[in-house]
Amino acid sequence: MRRIKIIIEEHPNAYVAYSTGLKGVAVGEGATYEAALADVKSAIRFHFESFGEETTG
Template sequence: MQNIKLIVEKHSDGYVAYPIGIEGVVIGEGNSYEEAMSDLESAIRFHIETFGIEVLKSEFPIL
């Protein structure tokens, strides 16, 4: 298991969440924090299944 840093933004119409350091575009959204995180988890799993675990290997790791 690898730790992934996430950004969660609260907007007037809901929440947006996205990971840092994953190749490609992955985003989750929802009306609540929990919905956005659940959507993001699903998007990350799909992204890894589609493009392989290599998307987690970044040349420039986030510190």
């Protein structure tokens, strides 16, 4: 699997995580940093399963 950059932002009520370098969007959120990271990793896996790993840009 290729390396994917993940950005995690802290917001007043949650953390939001998203990836860069994909053709498409993979976003996650959670009450903690770790939960947001786990959620976005799950979204990235789903993205690859649905569209293939060639969807990196």
